[in-house]
Amino acid sequence: MSAYPHYSHVVEWKWFIKAGGFLLWAILAICLICDSSSAKLLIDVDNPNLGKMPIMVGHFTSNQPGSLSGSDLASIIRTDLTLCGLFDVIEAPQPLPLTKNGDPDLNSLSSSGAQALVVGSFHVNGSELSVECRLYDISLQRLDLGKRFTGSLSDHRYIMHMFDDRILEKLTNLPGSFTTRIAFVDDAKTREIFSMDYDGYNVRQLTATGTINLFPDWAPDGKGLIFTSYINRNPDLWYVSVDGQRVIPVSNRKGLNAAGRFSPDGASIALALSVKAIPKIFIISTDGNIIKQLTNGLGNDISPAWSPDGTYLAYVSDQAGSPQIYTVPATGGAPRRITLSTSYNTDPRWSPRGDLIAFTAKVDGRFQVCVIKPDGSEFKILTSKGSNQNPSWSPDGRMITFCSNRDGTKRIFVMDAKGTVQAPVSPIPGRSPAWSPRLK
Amino acid sequence: MYNRHLIIYFTALIFIIILAGGCARKIVKPDGMISPGLGMGGPGSIAEGELQGVQSSLKTVYFDFDNYSLSPEAQTSIDYNAEVLKRYPNLIVVVEGHCDERGTAEYNLALGERRAGSVAERLAALGIPSSRMNTVSFGSELPVDPNHNEEAWAKNRRSYLRVSK
Numbered sequence: 001m002s003a004y005p006h007y008s009h010v011v012e013w014k015w016f017i018k019a020g021g022f023l024l025w026a027i028l029a030i031c032l033i034c035d036s037s038s039a040k041l042l043i044d045v046d047n048p049n050l051g052k053m054p055i056m057v058g059h060f061t062s063n064q065p066g067s068l069s070g071s072d073l074a075s076i077i078r079t080d081l082t083l084c085g086l087f088d089v090i091e092a093p094q095p096l097p098l099t100k101n102g103d104p105d106l107n108s109l110s111s112s113g114a115q116a117l118v119v120g121s122f123h124v125n126g127s128e129l130s131v132e133c134r135l136y137d138i139s140l141q142r143l144d145l146g147k148r149f150t151g152s153l154s155d156h157r158y159i160m161h162m163f164d165d166r167i168l169e170k171l172t173n174l175p176g177s178f179t180t181r182i183a184f185v186d187d188a189k190t191r192e193i194f195s196m197d198y199d200g201y202n203v204r205q206l207t208a209t210g211t212i213n214l215f216p217d218w219a220p221d222g223k224g225l226i227f228t229s230y231i232n233r234n235p236d237l238w239y240v241s242v243d244g245q246r247v248i249p250v251s252n253r254k255g256l257n258a259a260g261r262f263s264p265d266g267a268s269i270a271l272a273l274s275v276k277a278i279p280k281i282f283i284i285s286t287d288g289n290i291i292k293q294l295t296n297g298l299g300n301d302i303s304p305a306w307s308p309d310g311t312y313l314a315y316v317s318d319q320a321g322s323p324q325i326y327t328v329p330a331t332g333g334a335p336r337r338i339t340l341s342t343s344y345n346t347d348p349r350w351s352p353r354g355d356l357i358a359f360t361a362k363v364d365g366r367f368q369v370c371v372i373k374p375d376g377s378e379f380k381i382l383t384s385k386g387s388n389q390n391p392s393w394s395p396d397g398r399m400i401t402f403c404s405n406r407d408g409t410k411r412i413f414v415m416d417a418k419g420t421v422q423a424p425v426s427p428i429p430g431r432s433p434a435w436s437p438r439l440k
Numbered sequence: 441m442y443n444r445h446l447i448i449y450f451t452a453l454i455f456i457i458i459l460a461g462g463c464a465r466k467i468v469k470p471d472g473m474i475s476p477g478l479g480m481g482g483p484g485s486i487a488e489g490e491l492q493g494v495q496s497s498l499k500t501v502y503f504d505f506d507n508y509s510l511s512p513e514a515q516t517s518i519d520y521n522a523e524v525l526k527r528y529p530n531l532i533v534v535v536e537g538h539c540d541e542r543g544t545a546e547y548n549l550a551l552g553e554r555r556a557g558s559v560a561e562r563l564a565a566l567g568i569p570s571s572r573m574n575t576v577s578f579g580s581e582l583p584v585d586p587n588h589n590e591e592a593w594a595k596n597r598r599s600y601l602r603v604s605k
Contacts, residue, residue, distance in 0.1 A: 228549075233576065234574075256549065274553055274557075278553075279553050300547075
């Protein structure tokens with residue numbers, strides 16, 4: 001490895017190292033009450049007219065003053081619940097009204113309109129943090145979910161995200177994806193691959209090649225990413241482990257080896273390879289051998305995107321004169337064009353539920369993130385400010401990350417899947433965001 | 441799963457090290473003029489200074505927006521470049537393809553590859569052996585003019601020939 005002196009041996013994802021600790025938490029996580037009786041608090045995500053659930057988040061309390069702030073812990077929860085698009089978050093009165101036994105006085109909170117309340121308490125012991133989190137149903141006046149987590153104080157954000165994943169699981173039967181990460185490319189002259197918590201914290205650099213690196217895509221096991229890099233002065237496909245320590249070539253044929261995407265089972269990779277300088281969509285094995293050429297003809301084909309069941313791919317082709325989105329069976333067959341309403345459509349990404357394809361469309365001269373059904377119906381524009389591109393779905397399908405220049409520089413943004421809430425998350429300029437799978 | 445890549449990896453590393461020395465030479469921007477000494481050294485005996493002269497004599501080929509077809513001006517530039525390259529049959533040519541910033545990055549990479557391909561195809565038709573040429577797309581990643589206006593975009597939609605021994 002000494003032949004690669006420029007690699008920073010960054011510990012990218014301390015949770016792999018702390019896997020033991022993580023397991024311990026899983027055992028320690030105590031479900032205080034798990035009541036599943038009738039008329040429970042529930043969000044029907046399949047209801048198209050679904051409104052946002054008003055939810056109150058209170059400051060976390062502690063009987064000892066210290067470095068950790070209860071309002072900071074609450075704000076992590078507020079951001080998570082806001083960005084997933086399912087909630088209207090209301091600030092809880094401070095201090096929270098309590099009953100004689102010290103529980104939240106849900107009766108007095110019911111006039112606020114909030115249907116649920118999130119509160120909790122924490123205890124710091126040296127470098128160890130113990131947090132007790134509770135979700136209350138205000139109208140039924142009962143505790144719906146209670147969890148206790150113990151971990152390292154420095155991992156307090158992760159602990160809160162874990163609780164929020166459980167809140168969404170309790171209310172929708174599908175856990176949130178607040179404990180996931182987003183990889184992206186920085187906007188410097190040599191573009192390196194970085195990753196960060198989905199909300200922009202804990203940024204870590206994965207590559208230090210000093211060359212242009214593009215289009216990261218996570219392996220389904222979350223242990224590494226593939227990306228397009230000019231390490232060898234040609235756009236080749238490379239793999240980097242999440243700790244940044246292993247960087248290995250995957251495909252380095254003459255011409256493009258670009259925009260690689262792991263199949264959902266992780267066994268193969270779709271990418272664009274050049275056939276006589278014409279980019280075509282291929283499927284290769286993870287060790288780089290060609291399995292199948294999927295597209296033919298004279299169009300430039302790029303940006304393959306797997307359907308979540310691995311049976312179809314969406315991709316971009318300009319065979320009709322301008323770049324458009326097509327779908328094709330993964331086993332081969334006739335491509336079908338699905339975008340018809342705008343003249344420039346690129347960057348398709350299939351939603352984890354399989355019901356939508358997010359993509360970039362040129363609308364009134366600027367790029368916007370849009371969604372369309374895989375059959376080409378129900379085209380919707382989700383963004384409007386500045387230029388927005390490169391959508392990538394969160395693993396629960398409730399959020400989309402994308403690159404926007406609306407604030408002057410290119411930043412990584414996160415929005416809910418309907419575009420009702422859109423916020424910048426990356427602390428540094430960046431582009432080509434790729435949302436990780438669920439990380440364990 | 442990736443074990444067999446280690447061999448490729450180390451081979452690639454050795455390759456990079458060899459290449460790094462060869463590619464560190466300074467690139468001079470083309471000014472469209474053939475240097476006086478052109479052709480004097482004869483095939484296979486080109487000096488470093490002369491290589492720079494050849495490099496600077498090659499013309500940049502420009503393209504229309506979202507297009508890889510060759511305009512009459514582009515064809516004239518390529519014809520000129522072919523004549524230069526024919527005098528140095530031992531030089532290797534990397535045909536670079538570039539795009540302006542107005543497209544999306546992945547599609548631009550495809551478009552840049554196609555632009556490079558269009559130029560290489562015409563060079564081949566004019567008698568430059570394909571074995572001497574390689575196409576490399578940089579998409580919109582390496583603009584020559586970083587401004588955000590039509591003048592800059594027109595300069596950035598280009599194919600550039602990079603020669604080496």
